[in-house]
Amino acid sequence: MSHVGTAEAPQGRGVASVADPDAAIEAVDLVKKFGTSLALAGVSFSVPRGSVFGVIGPNGAGKTTTMRALLDIIRVTSGRATVLGTDSRNAGPELRRRIGYLPGELILEGRTSGRRLLKHYVDISGPVPRGKIDELAERFGLDLDRPVRKLSKGNKQKLGIVQAFMHQPELLVLDEPTSGLDPLMQQEFLGLVSEAREAGQTVFLSSHVISEIQQAADVVAILRGGKIVTIASVEELRQSAIRHLRMMVTGVSPAELRALLAPLDGVGNLECTRNSAGTTEATATLGGEIRPFIQAISTLALTDLVLEEPDLEESVLRLYTVPNAAGPNGDVS
Ligand SMILES: Nc1ncnc2c1ncn2[C@@H]1O[C@H](COP(=O)(O)OP(=O)(O)OP(=O)(O)O)[C@@H](O)[C@H]1O
Structure with missing residues (x-):
C-alpha cells in the first residue's frame, strides 16, 4: 500500500500560497x-x-x-x-x-x-x-x-x-x-x-x-x-439528462404532431405514427427543461403521456463519447 508520498518528485520547492481559503x-x-x-x-x-x-x-x-x-x-x-x-x-x-x-x-x-x-x-x-x-x-x-x-x-x-x-x-x-x-x-x-x-x-x-x-x-x-x-x-x-417520452393524441395526424414537436428544443429521435385504434402516437427523447415541451402540448387532446425518469447514466456516457458534447453549464470539451 502506498501512502501519500513524493516518490517521483523532487524535494519540496516552490512557495506556499493561499488562493481561496474556502x-x-x-x-x-x-x-x-x-x-x-x-x-x-x-x-x-x-x-x-x-x-x-x-x-x-x-x-x-x-x-x-x-x-x-x-x-x-x-x-x-x-x-x-x-x-x-x-x-x-x-x-x-x-x-x-x-x-x-x-x-x-x-x-x-x-x-x-x-x-x-x-x-x-x-x-x-x-x-x-x-x-x-x-x-x-x-x-x-x-x-x-x-x-x-x-x-x-x-x-x-x-x-x-x-x-x-x-x-x-x-x-x-x-x-x-x-x-x-x-x-x-x-x-x-x-x-x-x-x-x-x-x-x-x-x-x-x-x-x-x-x-x-x-x-x-x-x-x-x-x-x-x-x-x-x-x-x-x-x-x-x-436536469440535463435525457428523458424518454411516449404520448397518445387524438384529433391530429402524425404529420401535424411531428410539425408541432420536431422544432422544440431538446426533442430528439421523434417518431409519430397512427396506431390501429386510430390514435396518433409519438415517441421521442427529451433533453433539458421540460416546461417548454409541456406548454407546447397543452392544447392537444392527450389520451396518454409517459415521461420516464431522466437517465443520468445515459447522459454521462454521452458526455464520455460524443465529440464536443455540451454539459449542463454549456461547457464543451
Ligand atoms: N507513468 C506514466 N507514463 C506514461 N503514461 C502514463 C503514465 N501514467 C499515466 N499515463 C497515461 O496518462 C493517461 C491518463 O492516465 P490515468 O491513469 O490518469 O487515467 P485514469 O482516468 O485514471 O484511467 P483509469 O480509469 O483507467 O484508471 C493515459 O493515457 C495513461 O496511459
Whole structure:
C-alpha cells in the first residue's frame, strides 16, 4: 500500500500560497505530458471545503494523474495546484498528515498483518483516535490479523480504506475507492463518505460507477482525454439528462404532431405514427427543461403521456463519447 508520498518528485520547492481559503483543492490549468503523450491538457477546478467532489471518466481520462499531481507524487508539466492552502509541490510530511490517500492500485505484499501495516502508517499519518482502527475494520468485516498477502482484492481494498480514514484527515483523496468491494461494502463505504462530510472533511474521489457518484458527490467533474468536459452538481446533471417520452393524441395526424414537436428544443429521435385504434402516437427523447415541451402540448387532446425518469447514466456516457458534447453549464470539451 502506498501512502501519500513524493516518490517521483523532487524535494519540496516552490512557495506556499493561499488562493481561496474556502477551497480544499484548487487546480489551475494542470498540464501533464508523459513523453509525447498528453495525460492532462489543462485541467482546472476548485473543491470547496466540506464537500464531496467526484471525478468520473473513461479509462485513461486522467483521473489518477490528477490525483497524483495534487499529492506531489508526480510533477505537472505546467499549471499549479493548492491543497489545503499549500502549494501541492510543498507536500511535506505536515501536509500529508492532513490528507488520507487511497491509491488506485494497491500493492500489498509480505507476511506482515494488516494491523502491523496500519501501525506503520500511523507513524506517517499522525495520531489515530483510540479504537478507531478496530471500529473501521469491524465495520467492513476485515480481519486485521491475517497476513496482507493472503487478503483477497476486496479485503486489501478495505485495508486501504481504513488506512485513508483512520486519522480523520481534513482531506480524503480516494482513487476508485469501491473497486473490488461487494455491493454491501460499497454501501458501507458510501456511508463513511457521508459521515466524513458531516464531520466537515472534504472528499475528492474518482469512480467509474455513475450511480455511486450520484449517491455520494455534491459536485461531479467529467474528465475525458485529459480535459474536463463539464463540472456540475448532481442535480444539474440530472436536469440535463435525457428523458424518454411516449404520448397518445387524438384529433391530429402524425404529420401535424411531428410539425408541432420536431422544432422544440431538446426533442430528439421523434417518431409519430397512427396506431390501429386510430390514435396518433409519438415517441421521442427529451433533453433539458421540460416546461417548454409541456406548454407546447397543452392544447392537444392527450389520451396518454409517459415521461420516464431522466437517465443520468445515459447522459454521462454521452458526455464520455460524443465529440464536443455540451454539459449542463454549456461547457464543451
Ligand atoms: N507513468 C506514466 N507514463 C506514461 N503514461 C502514463 C503514465 N501514467 C499515466 N499515463 C497515461 O496518462 C493517461 C491518463 O492516465 P490515468 O491513469 O490518469 O487515467 P485514469 O482516468 O485514471 O484511467 P483509469 O480509469 O483507467 O484508471 C493515459 O493515457 C495513461 O496511459
